[in-house]
Amino acid sequence: MKDKEEKNLQFVLRYYRYGKLDTTKALNKIVGNRQRNNLHRLWLYSSGIAASILICIVSYTLLNRSSNIVSVTANAEITRHFLPDSTLAILAKGSTIEYNSDNYGKKSREVNISGKVFFSVRRNEQSPFTATAMYAQVKVLGTEFEIDEHMQDSVTNVYVKSGKVMFKGKNSSKGIILAKDMSGILKHGNEMPELTSAAFPNPSAWATGKFVYKNTPIDAVMKELSLYYGTSLYASEHFKTITAEFRTDNLDEIISLIEKTLDIKITKKE
CATH class of the missing domain: 3.55.50.30 (Phage tail protein beta-alpha-beta fold)
Known part of the structure; x- marks a missing residue:
């Protein structure tokens, strides 16, 4: 051990020159580099954690959202679908309904539709039923009605088989009341529907x-x-x-x- 210390001392005396080596500066450089490297590693590590957390949050939100949305499409034939409250939706070919299974029936019963759909709505005064199309909206408590959205003709027709409904434009606060065997038509771009006569005695025969x-x-x-x-x-x-x-x-x-x-x-x- 003593021999090793003497050799180190002789090495320093042989090569040391006054003013050539700033020990304080060298030490600060070494320590500074280590600190910067440690800080850089810490920043990368923290950024990675934050990014991972953000990805997890976004993924969970998207997966959670998509898992709650129920979408039913009648691809090749008339399709019958029961909503969570036993309300029956009958979809004509090419029509679609969507709803959030978690929210449906809690404070309201809301579905989005496209095409032609007949509803037999289970009555619930505490939870109104709303069917929304691209341009029109129908609100009911319990009834049987049909909503038919003609995109090519730019009109939406509603026919009530029983009960009463409120028929209005999607973004309008005013509408018309339709009762049993009454029909209404909304021209896309207008806020208020108009009363009309059903073309035939049984407009919903395809569904019933x-x-x-x-x-x-x-x-x-x-x-x-x-x-x-x-x-x-x-x-x-x-x-x-x-x-x-x-x-x-x-x-x-x-x-x-x-x-x-x-x-x-x-x-x-x-």
Whole structure:
């Protein structure tokens, strides 16, 4: 140990020159570099943690948001979907509904729609039901209604099968009240809808699967059935009326029943 110390001392005496080595400066340089390196490493480490936390927060938010949104699309055929409160939504082909499964039914029941959708809404006065399309909005407590958004024609139609609804523009505070068997139309760009007459006795037959007639003129029945089935029907008499209910799954059976009930002849032309 003593020999090692003497060798170190001789080395210093041999090579030391006054003024050539500033020990304080050298020490500060070494310590400073270490501090800067440590600070740099600390900054990179902290930045990495912050970035990781931010990524986790954003990822959780997006995943949480997407996991709460329920989207239903009728791709190839009419689709039936029950909402969390047992409200039934029947979607025509190509139509879509969306809603937040976590929020639905707590203070309100809100769905977004596109296309043509029939709703049979379960009544709940503490939680109003709202269906919102791109340009229109319908608010109800409990009823059966249809909302049909025609983007090509720039109009939205609403038909009420039972109960009452408030029909208005999406961003409007005023609207019109529609009751049973009433219809309304909103031209896109307008704030207020207008009352209109339903084109046929059963606008929602596609959803309910039934034709219901009450003292309906036979010519109106023929027009509705012709449009629904894509054919042309003609009755041998034009002044009779009919009260009846038919399922929509068999046109030939409907024709046969009408002919027997009214004692008339119906001609079908493809």
